[in-house]
Amino acid sequence: MRRLTLFRWLLGGGLLAAALATGYLALPLRGLKVEVNDLELLPRESEVLAADQAVRSTFGSDDRLIIALEGLRGGITDPVFRDDARFFMARIAADPNLDRLMFDRLYRARFRREAVPGEPYLLHAPDAGWIDRSLKATAVTGQIAAGRSRNAVFLEMPAFSTAGVESIVPLVRQAAAELDARRPGAYRVRLIGKHLVLNELGRSIFSDMQRLLPWSFLLIGLLFWMLFRSWVLVSVALIQAVITVVLTLAALARLGQPLSLMTAMIPVLVTVLGIADEIHMYGEFLRLRAVYPERPAPALAWEALRRLFFPLTAITLTTIIGFASFLATDAPALRLFGLLAGIGLGISWMISVTLVPAVLALVPVHARPRWSERAWSLEAAVPFLRSRAFPVVLSLLLLPGLLRLHIADSWTRNFRPGHQIVQDVEWFARESVGLYQFDLMLTRRDARAWSEPELLAALSRLQKEIAATPAVTASISVADLVRERAWELGDPAAPLPALPASQAEVARLLETFHLFNEQPLERLFLNRGGQATRLMLGVANDDYATATRVRGAVEAAVRRNFPPGTVAARIGGSAERGRVLIRSIVTNQGLSVGLSLVVSLLALGLTSGRWGPTLKCIVANVWALLLVLGAAGWLGVEMGVATSSFLALGVGVGLDFGIHMAFDTETVEGGPGAVFLRVAANVLVVAVGLAVLMLSANPTVAKLGFLIVLSLVASGYTAIVIFARDRYALTLRRESSTSRPWPAARFPPGGPRTSRGRGADGSAAPPWRG
């Protein structure tokens, strides 16, 4: 007893030291940033990122914040609208920075051939008739400056950074409020831009984590209390969860990485997955204590650890393998997600095999849940498992859903449909030429300039061919700029002129962009030397089929219009990024799932030496994942980067159940029902814990939570079906359908024996022990 007291003091000191160490290691958390980067899900070495970089460095950045002023009573040529628009712009421009950065394509001053008395300059505010003709005649004004309904004007600001955009929003809202006070209910102001979406997403990620994590702790605490009826055991599980989360996030901060869309899910994941070990440790400890009440707690705790060390290590390892398989992908967000989850689970495992047995050994646990006092028959627990038809019918019903599975992703899917950002983006999609864009960068290899009339005409032909592709909603090139500038300088009543016949005339027209202080408009399409040009193409949506079709049309048109070797073509833009993203989702997830299954198979098979049960674990897992994918297909749940991550989790966590069923050391005390009971409790706790993800304000995370829960339940089910039908078949026949009192088995001299030897009563091992 005195020895135990000494160890208890040591445990207390150790806990205190661990708390202090955790606090110290958590210091970097103060510098943890929340940040969403739209490129983090794309493969780093992808061609589209290189093309985007080339486009950016050649034609400048074109990230913009769009401020749309929508008239609810009048159109953009209405003098009242113009006057109010001017008031609105002036209010925004009250901030000196915004005054310098705002750009108005619609009402900007235009050249007039005749002098205007009282206005001693060349450019003058256009009248309503001129604007009307300009909207009809020119691509730039007609497609970019105003909405299709002609009730909205689009103002633009360069989006230097997410923080910069964030600071603009309140100023615009203030200006909108002042406009509303001037003309109540006449206008609606909308803000559209990638940075806005990313900012809002960052905010929602943080608030989600603040909301979901306490729920996760609460549910785990509640479930552990229901299962084990011991505050000591509940406290240990919660302490483990807190330490794991804190140290994992501290590791994230220490690595200089921000909390992002993917990594924000990790606290909930490691909390829930980490405490799964405790279910088995506690369960086995309590069962042993019920069977061998005369044995001291340290001996029981050691025996529980000895029996469970292999399965606990194996399930953690396979879960880590599941996450680490993302390392095979080239998407930074997925790689970091996998690494961080692995770190979190590693920390949790260390606590499970050190702190937890120490507490079980040294801290008195008085709880005696009734289930630990009884033996369980599998048949009694789940009668429907007896049905051989059910799994077959279930598979036949769900698997055809695989054919209906749809892969799609976009940032706005991270908000609920009623969210203002979604409404604004959908409105903009209707009013503008399309949210998604292809950038075709064409660089002459022969050093000729695109301002040569012949090359300009070829570019125009190419543009016309591509624009005829059904999904292309708009196209703008330097040829448009030249023709439209010629129109602007000429007779406004005349139709759009043909391309100039001489290079000097082209140069003269392009020079006016410089003269009129509109050089960025020209640079967007033609580089300084004139050898590189850009064709911007709008598409209605960025689904894989549409984007692939348009890309194919672009490549074919380039081949048709330019002899081989004369022009280097690169394709970038948001639509191309979307296409690459979807392709990388399929490739990455396929790669990571395949890899984690193979590595898990090898790790389990080699370390256990039992390939049969190992293979069955994998089969059960694959079957479960196919069932879930089929269900997702029927339910119309689209697979995106985040949602499809359930596959890796499904492998990592789903295998756990099969591993317990296959590899838990068979004991006299428990029988198959005991293992099953622990697996069922594991499924319950992990599924309920991860179900908190379904409470997320982010629909993508909520869907991921749903799919994870579904895959865990399915994995538990398939593991039970496969292993129960196999190893426990005889028991199913023999056991009665009700719980029975625990037999009077006791430790034989020398400690408890396992199925590797003989039973507690000295008889041969029961048939279910293999």
Added chain:
Amino acid sequence: MAVLFVLALVLIAWQAWRTEPLPAVPFISVIDPGGLVFPVAVPTWRDLPAIPSGREARRAFLEEHSVGAPALQDPSLCQLFLRISSDHWQQRAVSARRLAELTLGSPGRPGPEGSRVWSFRPDGLLDDDDQDGDFLDPGEITSEGPGAETEAFCAAPPPQGTAS
């Protein structure tokens, strides 16, 4: 199993250490130096600018609101400012002789602070009579308006018979 587990943890820690944070995409501008006056194009929300009085202050203001040639290096050249919009000018360096050609020796009309001001007709922008690649042609800058205000700042007095 334990060995595999430790190996996996070491691998993960190593990879995590090697994983660099994704840098933010920088905003890139490719505009020629001196090629832009902010804001882009002509702002519709601004009132006419208040041009400061005093020759040097006025010149500095026009320079600041000009696209075109960078600050004048050669003192023998004149700075010519052609008003393109309510908000910006085009600045160019011209020799006194070229200025005299453009104005046909017209002295201009009195402007603010004792300066001389000419006018440029808008249709002059649409042609290049002397085919020299410059829309400003001899005789297109006149003393009489209407037209775009044109102002010159010369350090040395122009040759006889030219503008001052």
